[in-house]
Amino acid sequence: MRRVYMDANATTPLLPEVVEAMRPYWMEHFGNASSIHLDGQRAHAAVDQARETMARFFNCHAAEVVFNSGGTEGDNTAIFGLLHPGDHFITTSIEHSAILEPAKRLTLDGVETTFVAPQLSGLIDPVNIRRAIRPETRLISVMLANNETGVLQPVEEIGRIAADTGIFFHIDAVQGAGKVQFDVRRFGCHLLSISAHKMHGPKGIGVLFVRRGTPVEPLLVGGSHERRQRAGTENVPGIVGLAKAAELAMHSLEDGTIHRLAALRDRLEAGIVALPGTGLNGAWDGDKPVPRVANTTNIWFDQLEGEALVIALDLKGVSVSGGSACHSGATEPSHVLMAMGLDKTRARASLRFSLLKTATDADVDHVLRVVPEAVEHLRALSPVAAGTLG
Amino acid sequence: MTQHTTIAVAMSGGVDSSTVAAMLAHQGDTQARGSASVIGLTLQLWDQTRLAGRHGIPDAPKAGRCCSLDDVYDARRVAEHLGIPYYVVNQQERFERDVVRPFVDEYLAGRTPIPCSLCNNHLKFDQLLLTARSIGAGRIATGHYAVNEFDPARGRWILKRPTDLAKDQTYFLFGLTQKQLSRTLFPLGRLTKPEVREIARAHGLALAEKPDSQEICFIPGGDYKQFLTAYLEEQGEQVPETAGELVASSGEFLGRHDGIFNFTVGQRKGLGVSSPSPLYVLNIDPASHRVTVGADAELATRSLRGRRLNWISIPVLTAPMRVKIKIRHRHEPAWAKLEPAGPDEVLATFDEPQRAVTPGQSAVFYDGDEVVGGGWIV
Numbered sequence: 001m002r003r004v005y006m007d008a009n010a011t012t013p014l015l016p017e018v019v020e021a022m023r024p025y026w027m028e029h030f031g032n033a034s035s036i037h038l039d040g041q042r043a044h045a046a047v048d049q050a051r052e053t054m055a056r057f058f059n060c061h062a063a064e065v066v067f068n069s070g071g072t073e074g075d076n077t078a079i080f081g082l083l084h085p086g087d088h089f090i091t092t093s094i095e096h097s098a099i100l101e102p103a104k105r106l107t108l109d110g111v112e113t114t115f116v117a118p119q120l121s122g123l124i125d126p127v128n129i130r131r132a133i134r135p136e137t138r139l140i141s142v143m144l145a146n147n148e149t150g151v152l153q154p155v156e157e158i159g160r161i162a163a164d165t166g167i168f169f170h171i172d173a174v175q176g177a178g179k180v181q182f183d184v185r186r187f188g189c190h191l192l193s194i195s196a197h198k199m200h201g202p203k204g205i206g207v208l209f210v211r212r213g214t215p216v217e218p219l220l221v222g223g224s225h226e227r228r229q230r231a232g233t234e235n236v237p238g239i240v241g242l243a244k245a246a247e248l249a250m251h252s253l254e255d256g257t258i259h260r261l262a263a264l265r266d267r268l269e270a271g272i273v274a275l276p277g278t279g280l281n282g283a284w285d286g287d288k289p290v291p292r293v294a295n296t297t298n299i300w301f302d303q304l305e306g307e308a309l310v311i312a313l314d315l316k317g318v319s320v321s322g323g324s325a326c327h328s329g330a331t332e333p334s335h336v337l338m339a340m341g342l343d344k345t346r347a348r349a350s351l352r353f354s355l356l357k358t359a360t361d362a363d364v365d366h367v368l369r370v371v372p373e374a375v376e377h378l379r380a381l382s383p384v385a386a387g388t389l390g
Numbered sequence: 391m392t393q394h395t396t397i398a399v400a401m402s403g404g405v406d407s408s409t410v411a412a413m414l415a416h417q418g419d420t421q422a423r424g425s426a427s428v429i430g431l432t433l434q435l436w437d438q439t440r441l442a443g444r445h446g447i448p449d450a451p452k453a454g455r456c457c458s459l460d461d462v463y464d465a466r467r468v469a470e471h472l473g474i475p476y477y478v479v480n481q482q483e484r485f486e487r488d489v490v491r492p493f494v495d496e497y498l499a500g501r502t503p504i505p506c507s508l509c510n511n512h513l514k515f516d517q518l519l520l521t522a523r524s525i526g527a528g529r530i531a532t533g534h535y536a537v538n539e540f541d542p543a544r545g546r547w548i549l550k551r552p553t554d555l556a557k558d559q560t561y562f563l564f565g566l567t568q569k570q571l572s573r574t575l576f577p578l579g580r581l582t583k584p585e586v587r588e589i590a591r592a593h594g595l596a597l598a599e600k601p602d603s604q605e606i607c608f609i610p611g612g613d614y615k616q617f618l619t620a621y622l623e624e625q626g627e628q629v630p631e632t633a634g635e636l637v638a639s640s641g642e643f644l645g646r647h648d649g650i651f652n653f654t655v656g657q658r659k660g661l662g663v664s665s666p667s668p669l670y671v672l673n674i675d676p677a678s679h680r681v682t683v684g685a686d687a688e689l690a691t692r693s694l695r696g697r698r699l700n701w702i703s704i705p706v707l708t709a710p711m712r713v714k715i716k717i718r719h720r721h722e723p724a725w726a727k728l729e730p731a732g733p734d735e736v737l738a739t740f741d742e743p744q745r746a747v748t749p750g751q752s753a754v755f756y757d758g759d760e761v762v763g764g765g766w767i768v
Contacts (some may be wrong), residue, residue: 043505063425067512111612260401305524306480306527307480308479309519309524311477311479311524311525312523312524312526314475315475315525315526326434326480328432328434328459328462328478329466329477329478330432330434330464330478330479330480330482332480377524378524379524381520381524
């Protein structure tokens with residue numbers, strides 16, 4: 001069966017160039033980047049080169065690039081590394097759990113958090129961030145792009161607020177990596193987290209950008225790796241793969257790939273919302289379109305369960321997602337959509353389609369053939385529409 | 391559409407349903423190769439960690455209980471081993487509304503509920519069939535020990551007791567409708583438990599030796615009083631005041647009790663009164679909160695009334711019928727005359743008086759191996 005993968009915000013496949021770049025570092029150049037000998041030096045050179053690539057990717061200095069295990073570690077480091085008892089933290093209610101859960105845990109240590117709610121459009125209003133500031137506010141953390149809706153948050157404005165008030169600013173940029181141009185100076189952030197696997201790099205590797213002079217305590221202590229900011233033997237193949245993925249991402253941000261992707265996404269969503277009883281989540285602010293990453297659309301379907309539609313589409317060869325998986329693997333309604341003000345039924349009946357940058361017209365055609373059929377079938381059986389079976 | 395060839399297996403993570411998945415997946419291999427003809431489904435019904443830490447409920451749930459994370463893990467491993475698609479379907483809200491809440495309310499009203507029958511009747515089969523159909527599977531299969539066959543002469547689906555009578559689960563399945571039965575397979579009906587374990591081993595299932603689960607799935611420790619208190623506390627509700635008198639069947643006052651939910655008809659332990667001969671709960675009056683106790687012999691009843699009926703082997707009971715009746719899961723069915731007593735009510739008169747007929751439990755009527763139907767004891 002033909003399979004079309006439209007869950008790029010969950011993860012992406014490695015591009016062949018990334019696999020090739022990593023290949024020598026598993027067996028041939030296997031050295032420990034901390035070793036003195038030539039084997040070590042070879043590995044160290046690869047890490048240094050990758051660090052410079054990432055510095056270009058972020059528009060920062062190489063010394064501000066700290067390799068780690070991915071987005072969750074970056075988010076955790078920013079929060080646990082900066083906040084102390086008595087501090088106040090501002091974030092939003094639509095963040096990833098890698099932000100929300102550390103914030104909840106810190107309440108036990110006397111760090112209070114304000115969770116700023118989004119508007120129905122999915123946008124965070126910077127005014128509400130400013131209003132939440134207190135004398136003891138030490139950190140603001142806002143995501144660049146939302147994983148569920150793709151909505152791009154006004155980070156530059158929030159960065160200016162942080163600068164005005166002398167508060168540290170972290171951006172969870174995991175879902176923006178490879179989809180929009182990064183410039184940490186323009187963003188005005190002190191910290192920024194990304195993960196390689198969301199942009200065709202390997203899993204288990206990421207970067208935390210740490211602006212020089214930011215007093216963030218390391219989460220892991222041990223050896224003097226990463227200028228004592230992150231202990232642990234460098235994941236050399238991962239770092240090399242991440243840098244290659246970043247290099248390719250920078251290229252595709254300039255060669256028209258993103259425009260092509262946006263056009264595919266627009267065609268997909270127009271095709272689906274042409275069905276009765278459907279609509280977009282987080283795409284419009286009144287009659288103004290909301291800025292979004294090019295690959296994501298979030299669509300509600302009346303009179304069906306999103307969970308059943310995800311499974312039905314999977315069995316028809318289309319991979320999408322709806323809500324978030326709880327510990328057992330069952331689906332919970334998306335906290336992002338609920339925070340935007342959708343009721344539970346509608347949040348449950350919403351699906352996210354997120355396209356790979358390698359998506360084709362044929363992929364979209366296939367999904368536009370399969371989805372209407374599945375929706376119609378499910379609605380015919382829906383207990384919302386008719387009585388339950390039996 | 392693959393509607394008629396695809397079967398969704400309800401997988402609990404136990405040996406029985408895992409073996410069903412293995413048997414059907416293997417059949418699928420030998421018949422029509424290629425397409426996903428078997429799909430594994432697990433209904434996520436209750437979060438075992440939800441009440442952890444309240445009223446002495448352990449922080450970490452015990453392993454190997456239905457709808458625990460370990461069971462979902464086991465079910466998923468079996469599906470991976472068999473190479474079949476597997477999904478966990480979230481039914482927690484509905485389970486709480488249709489099973490847990492009524493369970494709590496029944497106890498508070500002085501009755502003794504059977505959540506498994508409530509779940510089968512009002513949630514599990516409905517939801518599995520609906521999910522199955524939504525994803526293109528026309529039928530479901532479960533690991534219940536029961537036999538389900540179509541009888542062309544009567545034009546009805548007939549539910550029968552299984553070969554392994556020690557594992558008979560027909561008592562919990564009396565509420566199945568003809569439509570549900572027509573779409574349901576019980577592949578273990580003609581197998582014994584040791585044979586099932588043997589098949590599980592033959593398919594290389596790591597959980598072939600996993601012990602059977604016996605308890606109510608959302609009460610892992612089995613202490614329903616602890617569960618009631620913890621659940622009501624979580625809901626921000628007070629445990630209703632149902633303390634009252636404990637009296638002998640003669641009417642003699644014996645003492646006071648803390649609440650009627652502490653009692654079930656036939657209960658001997660924990661009555662809080664001493665007596666030269668053993669005392670048993672005979673009756674719980676939800677209105678006056680009075681609990682009557684007496685000798686074992688006084689527990690015997692000659693008749694019962696059943697309501698909220700479902701008929702399986704017959705369209706409806708119109709005339710008196712000789713049946714055997716099972717009044718609790720571990721009860722040896724007893725001969726009785728069954729007769730209609732209203733639009734949705736039957737009166738059963740036993741040949742021999744039966745011990746501890748308990749309101750809230752179900753009465754299931756058998757004609758030989760066949761389930762005639764059943765209802766809830768009032």
